[in-house]
Amino acid sequence: MSTTTLPADVSTTQAQYPRVGLYIDGEWIYNREVAVEVRNPATEEVLGKVPKATSDDLARALDAAARGFLVWRDTPPQQRVKVIQRATALMRERLDLIATTITLENGKLYSNSYAEADRSLNFFEWNAAQSLRDYGLIIPGEAQMQKFILRQPIGPVAAFTPWNVPISSAARKVSAALSAGCSVILKPAEETPATACLLVKAFEDAGLPPGVLNLVFGNPSEISSTLIASPIIRLVTFTGSVGVGKHLTQLAAAAMKPVLMELGGHAPVLVCEGVDGAAVGRLAAIGKTNASGQICASPSRFIVHRTVYDDFVAAFSGAVKEVRVGDGFSKTAQMGPVASARRLSAMQSFVEDAKQRGARIAAGGNRIGDRGYFFEPTVLADVPIDADAMTIEPFGPLAACVRVDDLGEAIALANSLSVGLAAYAFTNSLQDSERVSRELECGILSINHFGTPDADTPFGGVKDSGIGREGGPSTLDAYMITKTVLQKTVRI
Template identity: 65%
Template sequence: MTKQTENSPTVGTEKDYPKIGLFLNGEWIYDRESYADVINPSNERKLARVPKASDADLQCALKAAEKGFVIWRDTPPQQRVAIIQKAVKLARERIDAIATILSLENGKPFDHARAEIDRSMNFFEWEMGQALRAYGMIVPGAPQMQKFIIRQPIGPVFAVTPWNVPMSSAARKTSAALAAGCSVVLKPAEETPGTACELVRCFEEAGLPPGVLNLVLGDPAHISSTLIASPVIRMVTFTGSVHVGKHLTQLAAREMKPVLMELGGHAPVLVGADVNATEVGRISALAKTRAAGQICASPSRFIVHRNSYADFVSSFAETLNELRVGDGLERGVEMGPVANVRRLAAAQALVDDARNRGATVAAGGQRLGEQGYFFAPTLLTDVPLDADVMTIEPFSPVAACVAAESLDKAISIANSLPVGLAAYAFTNSLEEAEQIGRRLECGVLSINHFDTPDADTPFGGVKETGIGREGGPTSLDAYLVTKTILQSTVKV
């Protein structure tokens, strides 16, 4: 049975959670009506109230971003980098305190929260370098004609981030936007605003000019429709579900505004016939339960060659049953709760549907305890391909496993969905690896491991998983526009 911790020593308390406010034009605002409560998913207790931005607040955010953009755009890149460096230094000095906040509002184990913050600072450090390499070009021309191609910041950016990686996603977007010279209106998820507030506070104390980075909270639909419709906002970036991403893209399209969308996935894992299936099963279980399966790159559909199937399933289930589940601030916890009661219900519905269609529950399959949103790490085996868990992104610690007779069949199953973000494969055959790399429909493929891209490599998907890439050598492209200047030297 899965181990659930009880009364273990903790690394922080709910008293460490900050007051939540709006941040507009360099000032914190707390005295607004309440929109929602921040709930600790480990015990269902209220951590803080989320203020609701009024229409006047949203107009203030727009005016601030407009003025801030002019200031930041004309700030030399070296000076921009110096301010970003100060903010990163502050965040790294406060990493334990911010990790405690992240764990309280999101539920993930403290060590995992700390790792997320540390990795997120890599994004800023990468984009600082990119800011100094946003080169233009000189094109050969006729005598007395100079042709310049320069790259300039696109303008104020509206950035919307999710609750599952509250620091990572906010860092992805603000790092590139600020490095490029854009101002930002950031709207974090109302479930996890504390982490974003701490990131903004680091920039405030680092000396970022007022209006360059603003934070709003409240009714997501109203905020999005208001800000996207404004001519001030020049670009929209979002990480979240396919459904919401399509809606925001439609709003932006009406105003002819570009978008950067990183949407849902349902990552397949192909396991070959020639691998150590017991070891692959063990590390698959650990990868599946990272962040309780609530990340867009989480491995979800395990498509295993028939020859490896039995050993893989046995090892996977055994590892899940040994995991320690509990409050993320308790020492020794390996998996925390799911984020909210909706995810708890969704996980149970996936299990029940698969069981009703003939799948076997090899591990877990139910809620743990009566307080907190804990769901047992779950493995479903012999899952029919039409089961909901094979077609709907689980976003929970629920894994589905099916057997495949051949690589062709495995790839066919993997490519059968309209999304394609991350994918994983385990094989000792170079021929199979080449085929998988060429034929699998995804934006990121990891072979023989479960790591995902860091700041120096692009992250994003294909098909309905979104538009554009974050990170890597093209990381600033979405935040820059290209201008061609044709300058005659003939006196007029």
């Protein structure tokens, strides 16, 4: 059974937790009513308090973003890039502080937090570089007519980011918006606020003009409805659950505003005939326990060919039983807690539902201890396809395994849900690889590994999993408008 380990040499009570504040028009604001208390998932201790933005604060943030946009839009791209590069360099110098803060707030292993923070810098570097290559066009035309296609920043952006990847998601949105020449009002999750404060602080120290980047916390419904309804905001971008994403999209539609949505998934893993089931099972244990399974691309539905199913489940469950669960600062822990009491309750609910429907618990299934939100990495075998674990994204260290007779059945089951973000396949057949690449309904497909896209490749989903893409050669598209200019070269 997985056991909890104590921190090796870092005490969360000794670690310095950054002060959380609103940042509006170049000013930090702390003296507000408390919105929520931030708790360490490993100890349940209170880390700090999050100030709640008032209606006046939101109005001021909107006004600041409007004025900041005019300044930043007219700043030459080369100068914008220099500011972004300075902020990126400062964040690189502060990686240890950022990673420590993520682990305090989110609970994930310090090594995972550091890797997330380090990877996030790629988004700033890539998007800044892309902004220098975002060319317009000149269209050949008839005599006395010049045709231009201009690329211009769309305007102030409202960006909403989640608790599970607090620096990565914010970096994707802020880097693209600022690189395109937009101003931003960033509203992160209240569960992980200090991580966003450190990002904003780096830009303040890098000399970003006031109003270009603003930070607000408080009542999520009040903030989203206020920002999206304002004529100042020109784009809404959100990473989070399908339900909230649909709600924000409806608000944006009422105000006739475009959206960029990266929403939930329930990633299928197709384990095909002819592979080494035990080897894939051991890989699955690593992929499933990464960040305690609390990432939108986490593998969660394991759809396995009957000829390798038993070997796969035995190796998968055996490997997760050996995973050491503990405080994210422990040097011996291999997986941290889930992020909140709410996620802990959800894991218990998935297990109970699966048991009642006849599934077998091959590994895990229980809370660890009574302090901190620790849950055993769990493998459920022979799960009915109508069980909650097969139909609802678990967003935790829980995997559902089912047996199928052929690849067609596997693809049909993988595509049966309304979501389609990430998917994975393990096969030694080029023919099967080509088929799953063509037929799986998803935005990201990884074959024979559990990797996900970096800054240079698009990230996003299909169906209910979102609208648009972040990253890759078209990374700035959502943050730009295309303007056609037709100029008659005649004297009037």
